[in-house]
Amino acid sequence: MRSSEEILFDLENLETLDFNQSFDYAQYCSSLLKTDDSSARKIIINALSNWDKLEKSTHDIWIDLIESSGFYPYLEKDEFKGLKNLPAEIRKGLHHSENIPSKYFHEEQLELLEYLKTDQNVIVSAPTSFGKSLLIEEVVSSRKYQNIVIIQPTLALLDETRRKLLKYREHYKLIVRTSQESDKQKGNIFLFTAERVNEYQDFFNVDFLVIDEFYKLSGNRDDERSSSLNNAFNHILKTYSPKFYLLGPNIDGISEGFAERHNAVFIKSDYSLVDSKSIDVYKEYKGEFGQRGKKARFKEKVLFDLLHELENEQTIIYCSSPNRVRSLSKKFCHYLSDIEAKASNNEYPLSNWIIDYVTKEWSILKNLKYDIGVHDGALQKHITTSIIDYFNKGELKYLFCTSTIIEGVNTSAKNIIYFDEKKGPNDVDYFDYSNIKGRAGRMMIHYVGNIYNFNPPPLKEQIIIDIPFYQQNPIKDEILIQLSEEEVKDRTSEQYEAILSIPENERQIIKKNGVKVHGQKNIFDTLRNDIHSKYELISWNQPRYKQLEYILGICWDNLIVEGETTRPMTKGKLVNMTFNYGLNQDISYLVNNNFAYLRRLEGNKDIEDADLMDKAIQDTFQIMKHWFQYKVPKWLSVVSEIQRFVCAEFGLRPGNYIYYANHIENDFLRENLAILSEYGIPGSAIRKIQEQIPTDLDQDRVLEFIRDKELFNSKDLLEYEKQKINENITWPNNG
Template identity: 30%
Template sequence: MTFEAVNWVEVGRNSGDDLKRSVFRLLRNASAAINGDDPHDPKLLEVVPRLADLIATKPELKSFKEAYSALARATGLWNYIDKSSADTADAIVAEAVTADELGVTFHREQIAVLNDLLAGRNVILSAPTSFGKSLLIDALLATGKYERIAIVLPTIALLDEFRRRLRRRFRDRFDVIMHPGDVVGDGPTIFLGTQERLLNRDDLGSLDLTVVDEFYKLDADRKDERSASLNAAVYRLLARSRQFFFLGPNIDTVRVSGGGRWQFNFIKTRFATVAVDTFDLRAIPDKRERLLEEIGKEENWPALVFVSSPDKANTLASEAAKEMAVTESRGEFSDWLGENVGSRWSVVRSVRFGFAVHHGRIPRAIASHMVRLFNTGHLPVLFCTSTLIEGVNTAAKTVLIYDKQIKRADYDFFTFSNIKGRAGRLGEHHIGRVFLFNEPPEQVEMEVSPTVFSDEDDAPDDYVVFLEDEDKSDVVEDRISELRRSLDLDPAGLRLAASIGLDVVAEIKRTVENRLRFSTQLVFRGQPDYDTIRVLVNVVTQVKKVGEYGAKSEAQLVLRISRLRRARTIKEFLREHDDNLQEKELDFDLVFKFLRACEYGLPQIFSIIEIYVKRKHPEADYHLFLRSLARWFRAEELKNLDEEGVPIQITERFHRNGDTYSSLVERLSTAVTSRSPQLSEFERAWVANALDIPLG
């Protein structure tokens, strides 16, 4: 029997004896299929989560619980076995694969992967989003076999998600190192970082295990501008690690060349733990109207709406808020945003009526709280771009794929599959729903070709500059020597240049050398004055578009840097932006793009400028300025807590000169537990959730 033909909606409409007969036939046919040609057919596996929903909501199916648990055991979905109603043999299986410390029962495919890893093998795993890949990391940590672990994650938002989970589960076993300034002790340690952060750490030591999430980003052909730094970071980590584990979805093959230095088992599985219903809306005449209709239905909540750009997310959320309210319980969040960010930000109104927004411009602590409220059902609809699809786990029941582009180009089948994979969540939404508003891309196999696994002679320049001497061929040595000569950089400078772009740095070199012939304005120590900032920015805009840094003109970028340094608080800086806004409403959050640029992009390019200035004027020293800019001219502990989900607008009220991260967290904890009037009840809950402080 093919389970493609089963009309599950019709089955669910039955009741009494009719329903019991339908379910009996399904169980009988599933049993036959398990002993047939393809016991791993995804449609067969879907029977288990679909029956889970039926049995939970239909009292007349109580007598089927034992047979259902037997089916869950036979398909390998051991996490669905109901120990209280299963027969003894099935209950023993479930008990044997349950990690009490984690509160998790594993399924068959998870156990198979764990066995490989615990045998010491390197593993690259390709599995669906609902597989439970992150749980495997926790299971490895729980064994006590690994003491120093590096985990490479694509976004800071995902760093914080991992940090919260790992500290909750392993607080007493591991030190979790996430921020660049964190001090590493002698005990068991987990290094959490983006590729840029781990690439720049010099305190990693020897590692027992390196984990790389979303490993498909190692493929340079995917045109990810961070691919070279990711490959360089992974190269550096693997050289000091005795084992590695790469994870990702929907990969068919991994291509290796260059002598096969890295040996691994590639495991590809279709094993999914949730079922998905797909609704084709391509032919409807008014897609916007239908979108609003679907997101207004409670049966679809919580619902993710995928769109192509931040502006589109803001616009649709705003339009939805004008037409309906899907909740009216988030007024305090909306009020907080209006007071602490700016009342002219369109997201303020969207949130008031239940619509969350998530994209790369949203401030991290606010984006984290958006997702938290979405996952708890307080904001039932979330408009998002690919930054959420790639970076954060959500508890979405429904995914509405409204657009088919990312950065003005059609997404491929791989990305489309990743977006679809966000529908449904084990333990919460056994049956996901996907609404398609456009033609899906043609299905093709996905091959990943990591640069780190390729022949070094064929690797790009911005990767080979990170190679150790023993790994460089004569051809590579000659290439690097020529780069050092043409750019006039030592190895450290060359690695910095690679992260910016070697062609860009060559142009910066020419521009700086020309400026120094006629002026010394680029020569300063400490903090630059307004005119010097203007000259620095002018150098940047000779090689980069000013829009990359969240400004519409060179003068505006200079003004924003100056205002950020001058503002006493981030709240004051944002409110000044709100008061003086002369741009379109949709341009409001360009100021957030500017703040992101201050963290990494601008300090990087200013650092290269400093190198060339120091060639002629060794007395120049940008260090204080660059360090201050990267943390928005605030104390480091404020920036670190913002990454951990506590907005600077709150922590600035509590910060004192001389504070450390620990002393500030202690003061915040005391404010939460004592119900300090410095925190509203809404803020109190926010801080408690972000820092895992029990609410009395």
């Protein structure tokens, strides 16, 4: 009998397998399931990928193997239907969801679900294609829990989850903004980032907690947001004692003792319904690839030739940064144009929106003509959602991505190209690489995916996720300050004593604000020193330029986290852009202003206007997303609290920055309409229908009002805008 490797080779390379080969390989696979089920599953997946090569008379045997391996979701595909024995049919029936029509769980999903039905908490590490998130929907659809909190790291993931769970709206109110009140009558599903959990004031109970991508708890993975996630988890855990479900990929363990302390079971699985094949491109070109000059250009040429060769299959290209995404996708577009590749027949409604509201010169518009998409953390939500939708529907062939492919969105493809070996300024480590590789292949579509390595993969290492609020070594000040004295393990440490040295009343404000502890303490001291000489710069409601310059300057100097990347932003540029944004309330103004700034900066350098406009758009969208939609409003709310306290100490009238902060965060939309932006509706569309929506309607009823009045049919709306409103407001039937 041939070995597993030889069988896999035959499945991939032979044109057909005769009866003896098909039968013998099935027989071997059947016996292998008893001794090495992982290798057996790999053979079965590759057999599914090459189904037409197998001798037809052996198909029933292979269908039985699909069932024996627990691949029940695949048995719903037409070509694999046909179980011939009653016991197998019964086993298949046992894997059917109790609550979601037409959904079957695979073997290990069902085992995991059984744990979720017990009183134990569940921490699971499993591959991207495992289907961990389907179990979230199963829990929701069971209606066992009244108040469910789902924490995910990005708004894009939360938006995707919201769309999946909308069908349960009769039983649960979906809460996506901290200004929404919870429903005391029916259930609530809180779809929040960790920061929003910490800000939310209206939890009255939490029965079930989900943390997706829970590895972000780790204090050792250089994530500036880990403190927020630790504080959110610990707060909910000790306040409400909910059952919890933590999920993530490629993790070998967690802080020792945590599972026992919290009645949890840690489950690690390599079970997958797809397989991946590695192709080491870099080995073919030893010494010829590089990061600069001719070697960099040659590496790009090899990439573009490969992408053209793979034009009939979808491919995701991993890039180190938004700049690389834009640069590479643009060069590839030029490459296709130069070789006179055929432009796309696909029509993307997003294109007309870009022409009307950005510019017809934007490279993303040109990319779409060749079915090229881009995805990074800088684009507006409705754009990224549209691009992923186009890709998931098979319309886009190519998707150039940053690390958002790892943690920002659920998508996969036949081919993944590991092109850059950096993640921002840092090296891609084994954990990140495993997550990138995990996107190769797509359940129910591509049984076997390809990972093309343009760089040597990082060396394998064991991934243990520390939970700082529990382990406390290391622990950041922003987590330590939130712990009660009884929770602190080392009360004699210099770190803890430094926190205790902060006066109690100041400490409470610092805790509530939840950002850099000693940076906030410095702001207290600075405001006290300046309160008389600079009072007019401190006490304001709507800022003049000098007032904003003073406050944002204090924030920049004290609230930026160690290791946080701020480039290309500077203190002066942030003040200037924030003030102008508040004054003009117009993105296109910012883009044009930024373009003029870059043109002055570049002077007489031979850089085309189109390239500079591309950079101006990218920078502006990045500023909108990173600075205006979170950082600046958060900073302003932090200092607003501190100045109110300091002014009260001196008997002076305080300012109030909250109104201005909210306007910046919500793109100057009316308060009751800001939820529409959360739902992925372009601001341009919201402004066109806002006059038809009563100002006194609360934000929850706004959604129903638009649906009932069919405002998405307004003649002023572009087809793209109608589509975005329709898909987010016209709710699906109950699941």
